[in-house]
Amino acid sequence: MAEELHRVRKKFVDKASKELINQLLDDILEDGIVNNGEKDSMIAEKTSRADKARCLIDTVKKKGNEASRKLIAHLQSRDPTLYNELGLSSGPPPPAPLEAPKEQNWSNALIPTTEAFWCKKQNDRNIYPAAKSSIRNRVALLITNIKFTNEKLNRRGAEKDEANMEKLLTSLGYEVVKHTNLTGKAINDSMINFSKHPKLKETDSVMVVIMSHGKLGAVLGINHDEKCDDEFPINNIYKHLGSEKCPALLNKPKIIIIQACRGDEGGSVLVSDAANSALVCDDVKQPSPSPSAGDENLEDDALRCVHKEKDFISLLSSTPETVSYRHPEHGSLLIQYVVMVLNTFAHEDDIDELFRKVMQRFEDFSIQSKRQMPTKDRCTLTRRFYFFPGL
Structure with missing residues (x-):
């Protein structure tokens, strides 16, 4: 000017x-x-x-x-x-100088919520109820496959994932039901047993964390190889914990985290599980019944219709057809970021926002041409769910 x-x-x-x-x-x-x-x-x-x-x-x-x-x-x-x-021009005022984005300080331990924050949320109809008695009855299922019958498929670094998730779940107030190195059938059996856990009647929520190799629609058991399809269908989680099979969890949040590949292409490049790899991936390659006639005429006042699948939210480690990465020493990227985000923000953010922040962490993830983007799946939460850690 x-x-x-x-x-x-x-x-x-x-x-x-x-x-x-x-x-x-x-x-x-x-x-x-x-x-x-x-x-x-x-x-x-x-x-x-x-x-x-x-x-x-x-x-x-x-x-x-x-x-x-x-x-x-x-x-x-x-x-x-x-x-x-x-021929003058006053021009617009110069823009204010942009502040450099502040680097996020990640917490190594779970930050507790305050009593005032919990009290403020208690009468909000848009938030799932979380009484202190129900928080004390929380229970979670943690399944980690580390060693496989085919040793070439062993998931080095998964021990770290198991330890980190158990610590996080315990800090969030969940009693952890832990299983390690299961076949597909054993995973299914453990899910059925979990659906009958006595604490489910009193809890405000459950968490299910499964970590293994995988493919689209399935988590793989420890006996899986080229000659044997040892699989656990992910859909079984929703079947076993849904309204019909598990009425104790009706209207309660069911939070699912799955660390497993969903394919071997798109979004990233396959890497081998060789000892010199900086990152490895968890890829090994790499209809509802119709109501019967006459049901509409039932008049038994003891019956009521509920949603077959509701109050779920799932975070899968990658988009369909793509791989998930794991560091042989530090564990899976997804689990590392889940722990970082929940430790830092679970005291003030609801689960949907927490999962969004985990996904956001992957925006800047780039090692050579490798990319990974977690995805929220089958989200049927009708309210916001807060962990209220530390109460």
Whole structure:
């Protein structure tokens, strides 16, 4: 803007009237561009109109671009004809300097919620109820497959995942039912047993965490290889914990986290499980019944219709057809980020927001051409769920 004033200086000095100069002097005094002494000096020492105009424009130029922009804006308001004749442009105010984004400080331990925060949420109908008695009856299922019959499929680093998830679940107030190295059938059996756990009647929620190799729609058991399909269908989770098979969990949040590949392509590049790999992946390659006739005529007041599948939210470690990465020493990327985000934000954020922040962590994940993006799946939560850790 100072350059603009320099460009029109001669024409302004020739054209500006004495009255306009005095008005502009009042304007820049009010703006704080000059003080009373500077204004009085220009009026007293410069007797001719041209000298006053010349002193005005030179003084403002020296004050910088912002001062010059304000003078040009005042000139536009005071004398639009001269403003247009000079070919000036006041331009928009310069944007405020952008603050550098603050680096997030991740907590190594779970931050407890406050009593006041919990009390504030108790009467909100948009939030799942979480009485202190039900929080104390929380229970979670943790299944980790580490060692496989085919040793080439062993998941190095999964021990770290198991330890990290058990610590997190315990900190969140869940009694952890833990299983390690299960076949597909054993995973299914453990899910059925979990659906009958006596604490489910009193809990406010459950968590299920399964970590293994996988493919689209299934988690693989420890006997899986090229000759043997040892699988646990992910859909069975929803069947065993749904309204029909597990009425104890009716209207209660069921939080599912699955660390397993869902394919071997798209979004990332397959890597081998060799000892020198910085990251490895968990890929090994790599209809509802119709109501019977007459049901609509039932009149038994003891019966009621409920949603077959409701109050679930699942976080899968990758999008369909793609792999998930695991560090042989530090564990799976998903589990690392889940622990970091929940430790830092579970005291104030609901589960949907927590999962969003986990996904956001993967936006900046990039090692060479490798990419991974977790996805929320089959979310049927009708309210917000808070963990309220530490109560």
